[in-house]
Amino acid sequence: MYRIVKKRVLNPTVIWMDIEAPAVARKAEPGQFIILRVDEDGERIPLTVGGYDREQGTVTIIFQVVGATTEKLAHKNEGDCIQDFAGPLGNATHIEGLKKVAVVGGGVGCAIAYPVAKKLHESGCEVHSIVGFRNKDLVILEDEFRACSDKLCMMSDDGSYGTKGLVTNALKELIESGEKYDEVIAIGPVIMMKFVAALTKEYGIKTIVSMNPVMIDGTGMCGGCRLTVGGETKFACVDGPEFDGHLVDFDEAMARSTMYKPFERAKHEETCNLYKEVL
Amino acid sequence: MAKPNMSLVKNPMPSQDPDVRNKNFDEVALGYSAETAQDEALRCLGCKAMPCVSGCPVNIDIPGFIKKIAEGEFEEAYSVISKSSSLPAVCGRVCPQETQCEGKCVRGKKGDPVGIGRLERFAADFHNSNFKGEPEKPVSNGKKVAVIGAGPAGLTCAGDLAKMGYEVTVFEALHLAGGVLVYGIPEFRLPKAIVQREIDGLKAIGVKIETNMIIGKTITVDELFADGFKAVFIGSGAGLPNFMKIPGENLKGVYSANEFLTRVNLMKAYKQGADTPIKQNRNVAVVGGGNVAMDAARSALRLGAENVYIVYRRGEEELPARAEEIEHAKEEGIIFKTLTNPVKINGDENGFVKSVECVSMELGEPDASGRRRPIVKQGSEHTIDVDCVIMAIGTSPNPLIKNTTEGLDTNKWGCIVASEETGLTSREGVYAGGDAVTGAATVILAMGAGKTAAASIDEYLSAK
Numbered sequence: 001m002y003r004i005v006k007k008r009v010l011n012p013t014v015i016w017m018d019i020e021a022p023a024v025a026r027k028a029e030p031g032q033f034i035i036l037r038v039d040e041d042g043e044r045i046p047l048t049v050g051g052y053d054r055e056q057g058t059v060t061i062i063f064q065v066v067g068a069t070t071e072k073l074a075h076k077n078e079g080d081c082i083q084d085f086a087g088p089l090g091n092a093t094h095i096e097g098l099k100k101v102a103v104v105g106g107g108v109g110c111a112i113a114y115p116v117a118k119k120l121h122e123s124g125c126e127v128h129s130i131v132g133f134r135n136k137d138l139v140i141l142e143d144e145f146r147a148c149s150d151k152l153c154m155m156s157d158d159g160s161y162g163t164k165g166l167v168t169n170a171l172k173e174l175i176e177s178g179e180k181y182d183e184v185i186a187i188g189p190v191i192m193m194k195f196v197a198a199l200t201k202e203y204g205i206k207t208i209v210s211m212n213p214v215m216i217d218g219t220g221m222c223g224g225c226r227l228t229v230g231g232e233t234k235f236a237c238v239d240g241p242e243f244d245g246h247l248v249d250f251d252e253a254m255a256r257s258t259m260y261k262p263f264e265r266a267k268h269e270e271t272c273n274l275y276k277e278v279l
Numbered sequence: 280m281a282k283p284n285m286s287l288v289k290n291p292m293p294s295q296d297p298d299v300r301n302k303n304f305d306e307v308a309l310g311y312s313a314e315t316a317q318d319e320a321l322r323c324l325g326c327k328a329m330p331c332v333s334g335c336p337v338n339i340d341i342p343g344f345i346k347k348i349a350e351g352e353f354e355e356a357y358s359v360i361s362k363s364s365s366l367p368a369v370c371g372r373v374c375p376q377e378t379q380c381e382g383k384c385v386r387g388k389k390g391d392p393v394g395i396g397r398l399e400r401f402a403a404d405f406h407n408s409n410f411k412g413e414p415e416k417p418v419s420n421g422k423k424v425a426v427i428g429a430g431p432a433g434l435t436c437a438g439d440l441a442k443m444g445y446e447v448t449v450f451e452a453l454h455l456a457g458g459v460l461v462y463g464i465p466e467f468r469l470p471k472a473i474v475q476r477e478i479d480g481l482k483a484i485g486v487k488i489e490t491n492m493i494i495g496k497t498i499t500v501d502e503l504f505a506d507g508f509k510a511v512f513i514g515s516g517a518g519l520p521n522f523m524k525i526p527g528e529n530l531k532g533v534y535s536a537n538e539f540l541t542r543v544n545l546m547k548a549y550k551q552g553a554d555t556p557i558k559q560n561r562n563v564a565v566v567g568g569g570n571v572a573m574d575a576a577r578s579a580l581r582l583g584a585e586n587v588y589i590v591y592r593r594g595e596e597e598l599p600a601r602a603e604e605i606e607h608a609k610e611e612g613i614i615f616k617t618l619t620n621p622v623k624i625n626g627d628e629n630g631f632v633k634s635v636e637c638v639s640m641e642l643g644e645p646d647a648s649g650r651r652r653p654i655v656k657q658g659s660e661h662t663i664d665v666d667c668v669i670m671a672i673g674t675s676p677n678p679l680i681k682n683t684t685e686g687l688d689t690n691k692w693g694c695i696v697a698s699e700e701t702g703l704t705s706r707e708g709v710y711a712g713g714d715a716v717t718g719a720a721t722v723i724l725a726m727g728a729g730k731t732a733a734a735s736i737d738e739y740l741s742a743k
Contacts, residue, residue: 023497037454043546043554044454068554084454086491216546216555219452219493220677221462222538223520226529233522233529238678252529255630259531263556 022057031093062111106188287390336727371400430458432514432713518677527624702732
């Protein structure tokens with residue numbers, strides 16, 4: 001069992017948790033992910049590493065409540081335990097040799113983009129962060145991003161916070177203004193990563209995206225997480241989760257991610273009703 | 280001593296009715312009664328040459344345990360088996376006896392061989408439901424050995440070493456120990472309670488099992504040595520599922536057999552209350568002809584599919600699955616489309632599988648595997664309407680350990696190179712066995728390799 005040592009509600013649906021998992025904390029790097037199971041009947045879900053404290057032996061996860069599993073997890077409190085927590089899995093973000101990078105985060109994806117930006121910043125790289133949310137109420141990790149960014153663009157779809165517009169608007173403006181990036185790292189909804197990659201392709205800027213498909217074991221065994229990258233089938237768990245954004249078949253990835261949507265919706269509703277009954 | 284039973288036929292295995300069992304996940308074969316077991320045991324002639332033993336990868340004293348059953352000494356029969364096998368209740372159920380012990384039985388020259396597998400299962404089940412005592416915990420010799428992977432190879436190796444006094448820790452990547460016995464082989468063929476009992480038995484003799492430990496990620500082989508382990512056995516299994524590389528394989532509704540079976544078995548998707556989903560299918564094509572294909576097909580049927588097809592590119596004779604599994608699958612209503620090979624999977628407008636396009640095959644000259652090579656019949660293209668395709672065409676080794684262990688040699692397929700006689704790899708103190716070495720094979724071969732490696736590790740550490 002793995003104890004929740006800290007819980008922070010970042011916005012109405014996004015939660016930060018530090019989990020006691022010393023073996024994972026010893027090895028975790030930005031870009032990697034973990035697999036967890038909340039309870040005995042729980043499903044295995046992948047969550048990208050949001051941070052780690054090697055001395056305390058904790059790993060940070062930041063997740064949005066979207067289905068039954070994340071709903072159950074959100075109802076756990078500091079001191080409670082979760083059933084399983086395994087990792088770190090997948091490959092770490094490559095930061096070697098990067099001098100100037102634009103980190104683009106969208107929604108809860110910012111939670112994953114943040115440790116990447118932080119690590120780049122600590123390695124002496126110039127970091128321009130562009131983070132976008134649907135509206136003001138959903139903004140997370142602004143202070144954290146500010147602390148590790150040489151430039152920070154806050155964006156919102158409805159203009160209720162920062163600049164009104166999409167992250168691609170801001171990125172395009174920066175590129176047009178003459179900023180020269182070694183690389184763009186985009187982490188967020190698949191549709192956002194698709195448009196960021198389409199934009200940077202025009203300018204010939206190498207772009208890395210972090211994919212988060214349906215997974216079971218996370219170690220290469222099930223193949224459920226397969227994607228088409230450069231015309232070849234890749235497993236996000238062992239070959240990724242980060243890939244060259246100019247090679248990923250985003251449309252296929254979006255289609256595959258909807259496979260269990262009706263089941264997930266029904267299961268989430270069922271879970272929510274259970275909690276209502278308890279209250 | 281009773282008279283030998285000269286009947287030419289094996290006592291039939293009592294089983295659930297095919298039309299009932301194809302709708303539930305309860306065990307298909309119900310096991311011999313004591314009377315039937317004794318009657319079957321009397322078919323064994325106890326021949327001196329013991330050809331059956333030479334067919335057993337772990338060399339169980341087969342005539343010895345069968346004699347005990349004939350005499351009604353069931354617990355003793357179990358003791359004889361357990362000297363050589365650490366998972367008798369499992370092997371009695373999943374071994375391909377027809378190509379091993381029973382394939383060599385002299386009674387098989389005229390009529391059926393002795394039902395060795397069924398008798399092994401009987402003895403193990405008798406022990407499991409009647410033995411109440413505590414197993415004897417061996418005296419520790421203080422030497423630590425790490426075993427990677429809690430599947431058949433790892434558990435066997437761990438059990439043997441623990442009995443010799445080693446302090447064994449098994450590291451398992453998943454949340455549950457058992458390997459293919461829990462994620463792959465379905466409940467109706469191997470009840471999970473039986474696997475759990477075998478694992479509890481190992482824990483009782485001092486084997487430690489650490490789940491959620493992915494070797495190569497959470498901790499490396501070198502770090503295990505640094506932590507004080509004196510030898511390491513790698514039994515990490517075969518790993519990555521193969522696909523056919525045909526168009527449409529990433530449509531929704533195409534599964535690897537590993538994914539399909541893991542959802543059903545390990546994650547219990549067939550049960551009300553489990554959080555892991557599985558797609559509800561009406562028509563399912565399972566590509567492949569091995570035991571895994573049979574398991575996937577029969578699971579799909581039990582989940583409510585109306586038509587389940589086995590699509591296999593060679594002929595019926597070449598099906599690599601156990602004879603009993605093929606027979607059970609047919610009884611349950613699985614439709615066999617042999618000499619058929621998929622070339623494309625078609626999807627609907629929402630990206631879900633709609634049909635699979637196939638070609639018919641005919642058999643040509645034998646290929647490198649000794650089996651006749653299937654050749655496409657011209658103009659034989661045809662379409663099967665399905666909403667789910669399950670690829671059960673084998674696996675490739677997982678690279679996680681190889682990539683993080685310097686000096687560990689692998690062959691061109693990525694399998695770990697290990698001596699067949701000792702299990703030793705290219706690294707001192709590192710042994711390997713099971714599917715990680717051979718590629719996808721059987722439970723009993725993996726157990727045999729685990730056993731061999733345990734003996735070698737003992738020899739290595741005793742000499743040190």
